[in-house]
Amino acid sequence: MRRLIITAALAAFAIGAPAVAQDTVAITGGRVLTGTSVIENGTVVMRGGRIVSVGTGAAPAGARIVDASGKTVSPGFVAVDSGLGTSEVSSVDGSDDQGNSANTISASFDVSYGLDPWSFTLPVARQGGITRAIVVPSHPGGSGGHNHADDSDFAGVGAGGLQSPGLFAGQASIIHLGQGTEILVKPRVAMVAPFGEAGAGVAGGARGATFTLFKESLAEVRLYARNKAAYDRAGLRDLSLSRADLEALIPVAEGRMPLIVTVNRAADILQVLRLGQEEGVRLILDGAAEGWLVADQIAAANVPVLLNPIMNLPDSFERRAARMENAAGLDAAGVVIAIKGNGGSIHRAKETRYNAGNAVSHGLSYASAIAAITTNPARIFGMAGDFGALAPGAAGDVVIWSGDPLEPLSIATAVFVNGIEQPMETRQTLLARRYMTGGTQASGMPVAYGN
Amino acid sequence: MIFDRLRGPSPAVIACILAGALSLSACATTPDSPDTADAGHSRPESAALATGLDPATSLNPFPSTYQPLPRQNTAIVGATVFTAAGTKIENGVVVVTDGRIAAVGDASTPVPAGHTVVDGRGRFVTPGIIDVHSHLGVYPSPGVQGMSDGNEATSPNTAQVWAEHSIWPQDPGFNTARAGGITTLHILPGSANLFGGRGVTVRNIPSITMQGMKMPGAPYGLKMACGENPSRVYGGRNQSPATGMGNVAGYRAAFIAARDYKAKWDKWRADGEGSPPTRNLQNETLAGVLDGSILIQNHCYRADEMAVMIDIANEFGYKIRTFHHAVEAYKLAPTLAREGICAAMWTGWWGFKMESLDGIEENAAIVDAQQGSCAVIHSDDAELTQRLNQEAAAGLAAGRRLGLNTREEDAIDWITINAARAIGIEDQTGSLEPGKRADIVIWSANPFSVYARADQVFIDGSLSYDRTNPAYQPTTDFELGQPGFGRTPTVAANTGAR
Numbered sequence: 001m002r003r004l005i006i007t008a009a010l011a012a013f014a015i016g017a018p019a020v021a022q023d024t025v026a027i028t029g030g031r032v033l034t035g036t037s038v039i040e041n042g043t044v045v046m047r048g049g050r051i052v053s054v055g056t057g058a059a060p061a062g063a064r065i066v067d068a069s070g071k072t073v074s075p076g077f078v079a080v081d082s083g084l085g086t087s088e089v090s091s092v093d094g095s096d097d098q099g100n101s102a103n104t105i106s107a108s109f110d111v112s113y114g115l116d117p118w119s120f121t122l123p124v125a126r127q128g129g130i131t132r133a134i135v136v137p138s139h140p141g142g143s144g145g146h147n148h149a150d151d152s153d154f155a156g157v158g159a160g161g162l163q164s165p166g167l168f169a170g171q172a173s174i175i176h177l178g179q180g181t182e183i184l185v186k187p188r189v190a191m192v193a194p195f196g197e198a199g200a201g202v203a204g205g206a207r208g209a210t211f212t213l214f215k216e217s218l219a220e221v222r223l224y225a226r227n228k229a230a231y232d233r234a235g236l237r238d239l240s241l242s243r244a245d246l247e248a249l250i251p252v253a254e255g256r257m258p259l260i261v262t263v264n265r266a267a268d269i270l271q272v273l274r275l276g277q278e279e280g281v282r283l284i285l286d287g288a289a290e291g292w293l294v295a296d297q298i299a300a301a302n303v304p305v306l307l308n309p310i311m312n313l314p315d316s317f318e319r320r321a322a323r324m325e326n327a328a329g330l331d332a333a334g335v336v337i338a339i340k341g342n343g344g345s346i347h348r349a350k351e352t353r354y355n356a357g358n359a360v361s362h363g364l365s366y367a368s369a370i371a372a373i374t375t376n377p378a379r380i381f382g383m384a385g386d387f388g389a390l391a392p393g394a395a396g397d398v399v400i401w402s403g404d405p406l407e408p409l410s411i412a413t414a415v416f417v418n419g420i421e422q423p424m425e426t427r428q429t430l431l432a433r434r435y436m437t438g439g440t441q442a443s444g445m446p447v448a449y450g451n
Numbered sequence: 452m453i454f455d456r457l458r459g460p461s462p463a464v465i466a467c468i469l470a471g472a473l474s475l476s477a478c479a480t481t482p483d484s485p486d487t488a489d490a491g492h493s494r495p496e497s498a499a500l501a502t503g504l505d506p507a508t509s510l511n512p513f514p515s516t517y518q519p520l521p522r523q524n525t526a527i528v529g530a531t532v533f534t535a536a537g538t539k540i541e542n543g544v545v546v547v548t549d550g551r552i553a554a555v556g557d558a559s560t561p562v563p564a565g566h567t568v569v570d571g572r573g574r575f576v577t578p579g580i581i582d583v584h585s586h587l588g589v590y591p592s593p594g595v596q597g598m599s600d601g602n603e604a605t606s607p608n609t610a611q612v613w614a615e616h617s618i619w620p621q622d623p624g625f626n627t628a629r630a631g632g633i634t635t636l637h638i639l640p641g642s643a644n645l646f647g648g649r650g651v652t653v654r655n656i657p658s659i660t661m662q663g664m665k666m667p668g669a670p671y672g673l674k675m676a677c678g679e680n681p682s683r684v685y686g687g688r689n690q691s692p693a694t695g696m697g698n699v700a701g702y703r704a705a706f707i708a709a710r711d712y713k714a715k716w717d718k719w720r721a722d723g724e725g726s727p728p729t730r731n732l733q734n735e736t737l738a739g740v741l742d743g744s745i746l747i748q749n750h751c752y753r754a755d756e757m758a759v760m761i762d763i764a765n766e767f768g769y770k771i772r773t774f775h776h777a778v779e780a781y782k783l784a785p786t787l788a789r790e791g792i793c794a795a796m797w798t799g800w801w802g803f804k805m806e807s808l809d810g811i812e813e814n815a816a817i818v819d820a821q822q823g824s825c826a827v828i829h830s831d832d833a834e835l836t837q838r839l840n841q842e843a844a845a846g847l848a849a850g851r852r853l854g855l856n857t858r859e860e861d862a863i864d865w866i867t868i869n870a871a872r873a874i875g876i877e878d879q880t881g882s883l884e885p886g887k888r889a890d891i892v893i894w895s896a897n898p899f900s901v902y903a904r905a906d907q908v909f910i911d912g913s914l915s916y917d918r919t920n921p922a923y924q925p926t927t928d929f930e931l932g933q934p935g936f937g938r939t940p941t942v943a944a945n946t947g948a949r
Contacts (some may be wrong), residue, residue: 017868091679091804121802266934292711292940313592313624313833314933320593321935347802354841357901363942364833407901408844411852428801433782438785438821 012146023047025419026059027398030068033405035075035374035389036367044073046396049419066414068400074370075390075415076131076376076397077175077352077405080306080338081143081260081286082345084133085175085183098344099138100170107252108244109170111135112187121346122177123426128350129396129405130341131177131417132387133187134377137170141198142286143260143308143344152364162436166241167202167213170191171248172260174381176397178417187190189381190284195263195272196318207268211275217241218279221249258282258381260306265318266293284380289319292329292337304336304380305392309359327372328363339372339378357406369406396420462757467553479557494740500727505714506735513615515665517654520913524548526562527893530571535578535867539860547889550912569907575897577863578883579890579910580636581870582836583748583795584775584829588638588653588661589614591622592833593929602641606707607685607692610673611732612648614640618661622928624833629655630918630924631837632905635666638876639674642750643684645692645701647674649736650748651876656915657925670746670770670875673736675702677751677760678806697825699759706767709737735854746875752806754782761790762782773873775829776865780808781817784824793825793873794818797835798846815843815865816850816857827873828865839866845897888912 024047032042034054043199045053058067068111097114100106115135125133136142169192174185194202195210203209220239224246230236231243239246251257263272264287276283283336285291285305291298298305309327314320323329330337341352356369364372378388387395396419403410415422434447441450503509525547532543534555544560546553554560562568589601600617603609618638620775628636633655640647650672653664676699686693692701712734719727739745745765751757751774764771773793774780778801780787780794787794796818801810819826828843830836847862871881880888889912896903907923908916917923 089802089805089808290934295940310834310838312627312837313593314929315586315594315833317593317595320933323935323940325940325942328942332940332942343800343803348799351799354845354901358838358841361902361904363940408841409848409899411848428811429853430815431809432811432817432849435781435784435812436817436820436853436855439782 004441009043020156023309024052024060024061024063025396026067026417027068027073027400028059030071030073030400032075032390033072033370034391035371036391042073043059044390044398044415046398046419049396050177051390051392051394051396051398053392056393066400069278071413072401072405072410073390074129074399074405075374075388075394076399076415077129077340077373078388079125079130079133079341079345079349079352080275080377081340082133082135082349083138084121084177084346084349085117085119085135086111087344087346088116088119088121090344098135103166104242104244105192106166106170106241106245107168108248110135110173110188110243110248111137111170112173112184115173115180117179117183120427121349122183123179123423124347124428125349126415126422127412127424127426127429128176128419129353129399129412129415130349131415132185132346132377132395132398133177133349134172134381135175136172136192136260137189138344139169139192139194139198139262140201141194141196142192143340143342146417161451166245167199167210167217168245168249172334173258174375174383176387176395176417177422178420179422186383188251188257190258190260191249192260192286192299193262195261196265196268196287198262207271211271214275214381215279216301218247218253218281221246221253225250225253252281253279255280258284260284260286262286264289264316264322266321268423270297273297273303276301288330289326290321291335292323292326293321295330295333295335297335298330304338305330305375306338306380308340308342309355309362309364310342324358324362325358327369331364331368331372336370336376336380337372338377339369352407353406357408361408366406386401402436460942466877467717471545474786480597488916491570491876495497495747496625505727506730507720513613513662513665516660516662517656517658518686519550519911520656520915522550522911522913524563524566525569525889525909525912526566527569527571528562529558530574530576530893531897532576532883533578533860533863535863536884537860538888539858540841541574543571545571545883545891547891547909547912550889552883552885552887552889554885569893574906575894575903576883577632577840577892577894577898578867578881579892579908580632580839580866581635581637581874581876581881582628582633582830582866583637583773583827583870583873584831585628585636585638585836586831587624587628587833587836588618588620588622588642589640590833591619592624602643604641606682607681607690607701608733609640609644609648610646610705610734610736612640612712613651613671614638614648614674615651616662617650620661620664621929622660623927623930624655624836625655626925626927627833628836629908630905631919632840632894632908633836634890634892634908634910634915635871635876635880636836637672637748639672639748642674642676645676645681645698646705646733646737647676649745650674652876654910656910657927658920666876666879668876668879670744671736671739672746672748672874673740675747675749675751675760677749677756678753679804684691687714695756695783697733699763702760702763703766705733705737706741706763706769707757709734709741710767713738713741713812726916741767742770743770748773748874750775752776752778753809754779756806757783761786761792772875773825773827776807776831777818778807778814780826781811781814782809784818784821787818788821788824789794789868790824791825793827795829795867795870795873796846798828798842798849812846813853813855815862816853816855817915819850819857819861819865820855825869825872826865827869829870840894840898840903841901842866843900847899859897863898870938
């Protein structure tokens with residue numbers, strides 16, 4: 001049993017090979033955004049679920065030709081800090097597997113087992129060009145922990161925010177959004193922890209306590225890792241973390257698994273950067289609303305940032321320096337950024353592209369904005385070259401757009417995931433078609449008979 | 452978009468102006484209404500009540516002190532103009548005189564001597580954007596304890612509370628909204644209660660006081676809420692309403708009480724006999740709904756619940772002006788158009804609770820396709836309000852994907868003239884037509900583009916925001932001296948707005 005757990009905790013290899021598209025597909029004539037460059041009148045060729053060539057050459061003989069003349073071709077976008085596949089209706093607890101509240105299963109909480117390939121949120125996100133997601137456990141400080149429902153949330157009643165039992169929310173997975181029975185690409189790609197106000201809340205109320213708690217936790221993990229035999233025969237002092245959580249944190253303590261730290265205040269960011277150095281932990285910052293104030297320090301630490309560029313309000317005391325230009329400022333300083341969607345990137349993951357567009361209108365270069373939703377997320381999560389770019393060898397995740405993909409007036413006209421063209425139908429488009437003629441059928445029968 | 456635009460004052464405004472002694476309601480009225488409030492009493496002088504006890508003499512207890520900012524006469528020349536009156540004018544001219552739209556037309560439109568000419572070439576002009584569902588000021592930034600004043604969640608019926616008494620004018624969100632083109636907002640109480648209280652329409656200018664923002668002559672709204680929120684809030688306390696049917700019983704009981712209250716006042720005013728009724732602020736607001744001077748602003752997601760609310764309105768003889776968060780409006784679009792009820796919607800929000808499950812991006816476009824409809828895009832959110840133009844663009848694109856060929860010059864109505872109609876100010880603003888308040892946005896690009904920024908925002912003809920001139924970029928008291936104050940991030944190249 002113990003070996004099984006260790007194996008599970010240490011294994012970070014890809015599982016669930018995608019369904020393979022045998023046909024060769026060539027997308028021709030479009031304006032191709034590769035993720036790193038632009039090719040006019042380009043040709044993107046996919047075979048066996050992967051991209052085999054990107055250039056200006058002719059389509060290979062025998063390929064299925066998809067004409068993208070007058071259109072724009074982009075890599076599929078990557079939703080970071082997402083809950084896709086773990087939640088259907090945010091307020092319905094039984095449909096939500098993104099957050100866990102058991103105090104013995106915090107760091108060891110693994111979202112991958114709760115993924116639902118049949119989730120109706122996936123086609124909607126796909127329609128917005130999303131083909132991959134980094135699915136993270138939710139916590140009180142995260143974008144998913146405070147899904148904006150509507151104003152009654154402020155009444156202080158009802159389900160309320162998630163109560164995280166420990167400093168660690170659990171482990172993230174990478175998924176693809178292709179139709180099928182398996183969407184997991186890679187489980188346990190990162191550990192998630194809130195710092196700042198949310199982290200203080202977990203630790204007892206004060207920020208300083210969060211750091212003590214973190215250091216103490218990692219000290220326990222290291223003690224446990226060195227003395228597993230003693231632990232198993234009850235020959236080790238009592239530890240505050242469960243064995244499952246201790247196991248899950250070993251790769252974090254050893255710097256093999258990155259730690260996504262949700263943190264917004266500039267002062268907190270500096271403390272977290274220092275903590276990462278002291279503890280030898282690989283960091284990914286999430287939020288970083290005030291990141292631009294310490295952009296040079298973040299860049300110097302070589303720490304990437306997941307951010308939402310439209311969060312420009314001082315909606316808490318840790319975001320008083322929030323600015324629309326945060327993304328541009330961090331990018332200019334050399335920080336690798338990934339741009340998030342809205343509302344926890346589940347139902348509104350599709351808005352990721354608009355957020356990238358708004359970052360552009362506030363100073364981010366177009367190329368950086370595209371990279372922030374394609375190549376950068378792949379790079380941040382150790383999958384550079386595997387997806388997120390239109391380049392030979394990368395997964396066949398390709399979207400054809402009616403125009404500039406960052407524009408709300410543009411729509412996705414075709415989406416390929418792992419080389420397979422996806423249906424564009426969603427639960428929402430079915431509803432729209434059912435009611436577009438005024439809720440009646442010519443036959444006089446209710447629309448319920450219309451499918 | 453397709454409706455008979457009222458050329459004169461709206462019924463609500465007429466009711467507001469005529470309120471006088473016979474109405475129990477109040478309006479966010481013009482400074483002169485305290486005088487008119489005393490006119491026309493039929494009861495004997497001897498029956499005069501002590502100060503504050505007669506609703507008819509207290510119609511406007513918190514009068515607007517709004518004054519436009521300093522202004523000059525202006526002509527915007529050479530831009531593409533969306534009038535929100537059904538037209539798109541290339542190379543247009545918009546003439547603003549004394550804070551009002553004086554002329555709108557093509558390049559041949561004369562510019563009066565002495566008007567400052569603003570070069571609009573390469574840019575776009577729209578009416579000022581109106582958000583009919585805002586909690587700015589009542590749920591301000593920072594959203595912290597001590598500032599969370601939007602839900603009087605102490606009783607299912609709090610029709611007696613007024614959102615204006617919770618507005619904190621120093622909410623930084625007013626400034627960011629203005630930078631997104633918002634010139635007018637309807638600020639509502641939250642949706643925890645069946646009757647949340649009165650909403651108020653404000654002009655989006657910096658002010659020390661709420662009264663300084665309050666829009667003269669705009670009717671009040673009454674926030675009502677259908678569905679999950681009231682039943683969850685009160686059911687969670689083992690209190691009524693705990694169900695949808697409990698909600699409906701609560702609405703009906705309140706209007707029965709209000710009808711009774713109104714009848715007693717009407718009788719006493721007519722015959723002066725006996726003791727006057729005791730003034731009751733809760734019933735006073737509901738009576739204002741019954742006499743048409745206060746507009747129903749009804750948070751209601753589901754189509755089946757909207758239909759019930761329409762029946763309740765018929766039972767008690769009032770009109771619903773607007774369904775908010777109307778995510779299922781598309782299922783009832785013909786009915787809403789026939790009833791003349793506006794539907795205020797999001798494009799992208801769905802799935803956050805059961806009653807939002809069937810939210811679709813095509814909602815506004817489907818509603819809009821009905822003759823006589825009133826489709827509105829609203830925010831309910833301090834971030835989204837900054838980008839209602841983009842939310843409309845996404846809705847427009849979704850409609851086109853479905854095969855509806857909505858024109859941009861009509862979709863602009865969703866955030867301008869239809870929004871004005873939804874809150875009863877369509878005779879004053881919401882379109883670029885002569886005589887209206889000169890609420891105008893000059894956009895750097897087509898407002899349906901994600902890259903468009905509001906370059907300049909005019910409210911009553913006064914420049915209130917300029918993207919490139921710090922002298923017209925106000926900061927709230929709260930923002931002074933905060934981390935990062937006075938600084939913006941260093942960016943590589945401001946290729947940004949197009």
